[in-house]
Amino acid sequence: MTNQEIAAVFEQVADLLEYQSANPFRVRAYRNGAKKIGELAEPLAAIHGDAARRLTELEGIGKDLAEKIATLLATGTLPMLVELQAQIPAGVLTLSRVPGVGPKKAAALHKELGISSLAELRAACEEQRVRGLKGFGAKTEETILKGLAVAEEAGVRMRWADAERVVDALLEHMRGEPAIKQLEIAGSFRRGRETIGDLDLLVDATDVPAAMDRFGAFPQVQETLARGDTKMTVRLASGLQVDLRVVPAESFGAALQYFTGSKDHNVIVRGRAKQQGLKVSDWGVFRIEAAEGESKETYIAGRTEEEVYAAVGLPWFPPEMREAREEFNWAAAGALPTLVTLEDIRGDLHMHTTASDGQDSIEAMVAAARARGLSYVAITDHSKRVSMARGLDGDRLRRQWREVDQVNRQSDDVEVLKGIECDILEKGGMDLPDDVLAEADWVIASVHYGQNQSRQQITERILEALENPHVDMLAHPTGRLINRREPYDVDLDRVMAAAVKHRKLLELNANPARLDLNDVYCAAAKRLGIPIVINTDAHHTDGMDVMRFGVLQARRGGLTAANVANTRPFAEFRQLIGGE
DNA sequence: GCCGTTTTCGGCCCGACTGTTTTCAGTCG
DSSP: OOHHHHHHHHHHHHHHHHHTTOOHHHHHHHHHHHHHHHHOSSOHHHHHHOTTOOGGGSTTOOHHHHHHHHHHHHHSOOHHHHHHHHHSOTTTGGGGGSTTOOHHHHHHHHHHHOOOSHHHHHHHHHTTOSTTSTTOOHHHHHHHHHHHHHHHHHHHOEEHHHHHHHHHHHHHHHTTOTTEEEEEEOHHHHHTOSEESEEEEEEEESOHHHHHHHHHTOTTEEEEEEEOSSEEEEEETTSOEEEEEEOOGGGHHHHHHHHHOOHHHHHHHHHHHHHTTEEEETTEEEEEEEETTEEEEEEEEOSSHHHHHHHTTOOOOOGGGOSSSSHHHHHHTTOOOOBOOGGGOOEEOOBOOTTTTOSSOHHHHHHHHHHTTOSEEEEOOBBTTOGGGTOBOHHHHHHHHHHHHHHHHHOSSSEEEEEEEEEBOTTSSBSSOHHHHTTOSEEEEEOOSOTTSOHHHHHHHHHHHHHSTTOOEEOSTTOOBTTTBOOOOOOHHHHHHHHHHTTOEEEEEOOTTTOBSOHHHHHHHHHHTOOEEEEOOBSSGGGGGGHHHHHHHHHHTTOBGGGBGGGSOHHHHHHHTTOO
16 A cells, blocks of 8 residues: 555544544544645655564654554554544535535534535525524525535545646556656646646557556556546546547647647647548548549648647647637737746745744744745745734744744845735734834735635735735635635735735735636736735745746736746846835 | 653643633644
């Protein structure tokens, strides 16, 4: 078993224990263990197999978890998990994927109403049977109905970053087969969509059965759903479906173009081809010639995507652009934007330290930024309203800034801005007084509380914050968490208009669960000339590695380096935010 | 269930707010 699979088992145990109202610290121990194992670079099997070492040397792994890991490595199953699963009806746990429904509410729904699936829960809410239960009311019922959409989506679509882990493992596995000459993942994964429904793997191989055998032998495969001459479909243990298509070399580019999509993009490409007497399919580009009542097709392109697009008079489009939005207009004008890349990024303007809920010191974060080639950062811990994260009041913040000054003096290659992630309070207004904010180099305004307020209320709060002359940027502008929480009901058009008027910046938060602003609003910000800042919101040094997810989202929004403020050299960035 | 140690068990980060309830579950980073 791989580390990821073992981590998944412990996560499942934690979920089931939580459902049974087990000791919360015991639940946490399993979750913590799963997290540690998931982040481990070295295979557990290697540590376990080394007589000189013990699994308990890993932080968070004690005698008990070490034994369970050994059992999993030896047998592939865990009796404790099997036992727990026998006690808890399948499906009940999926109920707690609904925001507002935790293990306790899920248990009550099952026990009182016999509900064990999202569909049954929806029906019960619609029939207003839920509001009668103890601890539930009409409002809860409404919340559940709203949350059901999130939960149902989460069941079928995986976040891009999670899919990437599967993709990396799958590609590495497939490269072990010498008959495979070319290998690409197509589909929405290649286009960089926020969430992925399934994976499409495209292969050019000299020996089709060998490629398919290799595919079927991927360790995460649970079941082979279909296997034909050119196509094979499997389902992984995680539930993700993966399609394999084997194509000849002369069709590889055409198939890659075809299966990358999007469908809407391809409809336009094929329409253009038709007008020119051509046909584009997943096998290639063909010229159609009518001769004596019969039509003849001649292959003219298909080895590479460039060849396919060129054959129909189009430039090669970066996959992130292929959504039938602006790309054909850009092509017609002869000017596809050069999309921003990770290498363009020079600064990271949103991160936390041990002063609030981060795990590393200012020095450590600056060193991590240096190691990633950045030339400036902002230290932006939480303000006092975020009490759970030990948010800073004015006094503690000023003390921290003195520390930042000191770090700045010792760092000649990374500039450190004195910043704050200041909460926008529920009743309106900023969480810190103006005289404190006035001393900051960089002020982020954020909504963390009162996310369920009305559109009017929440929009007004944000507009008021944007009017504050000390505020530089609005962080994660809609607060959504992919597959977990809907965006708050904010009028982004008004927010954007205010950002233009008051010359504020908007964040694209690179955390793979946030990625907010999303692609569509990034494109809108670009049209309005609002600079976007792509930030990691790192809570530890490794957290800075998520920058590339933000860049991918920005690319989907059609952003160039010029549209992204933190691609600028420090002096220019400083000028943009009104510093000296 | 882990950790640390004071070697046998107590602490584990935590406090305000909402909705619904009358004592608590869920949520926020």
